[in-house]
């Protein structure tokens with residue numbers, strides 16, 4: 001059966017602003033679902049367990065890996081992050097639109113599982129600005145921030161296999177671009193089979 005719902009995978013170097021962009025999109029489109037990942041890192045100020053991440057211990061995470069509960073998982077900066085296979089499948093089976101926030105290795109694994117996925121890469125305007133944003137976000141020591149910044153350069157090399165690139169210069173503009181991608185993808189003919197079938201039945 002064709003699935004008319006969207007699965008959108010968003011990657012960006014840490015600190016680029018994808019959480020800020022996604023929050024705004026979820027406010028505008030409350031029906032879009034978010035796949036809440038599991039992580040072993042500590043919550044940052046303002047982060048809520050079950051909304052931003054499921055914060056779990058490394059032992060719990062490894063157990064889930066053993067049981068095959070993750071659609072994909074990866075280590076970032078010494079912490080583990082994973083996408084729940086069950087949650088994604090449930091949302092897909094209800095044909096609800098879904099956004100996932102995963103780094104490029106996880107995104108590549110999801111591309112194998114969901115070839116109809118829409119892959120979006122968010123870039124900072126430049127690396128200096130990325131450094132500033134990582135500092136602004138705070139809550140981490142200099143060493144971790146440095147690691148995130150180094151990794152950003154490797155991640156940016158992965159942009160070539162994504163479908164869309166959004167530069168987060170002004171937040172409002174970046175949100176507008178993601179909104180445009182979402183609406184255009186919703187209108188694709190192959191996702192309008194129900195609408196088309198409805199017309200054909202009436203004739």
Ligand code: ADP
Pocket residue numbers: 012013014015016017018019020021133134136137168169170171172174
């Ligand atoms: P990510 O989820 O990609 O790690 P965040 O959304 O947490 O990034 O944003 C990192 C920091 O940059 C936050 O302090 C956020 O307020 C800020 N920020 C996000 N987008 C912009 C922007 N377009 N201009 C300036 N600051 C931004």
Ligand code: 5GP
Pocket residue numbers: 010011012013014015037038041072073074076081082083101102103105106107
């Ligand atoms: P942060 O610690 O800043 O929230 O996230 C660090 C990185 O982990 C980001 O690049 C984010 O996209 C990625 N990430 C978040 N959840 C997942 C996940 O479930 N799987 C993978 N592979 N990466 C994730």
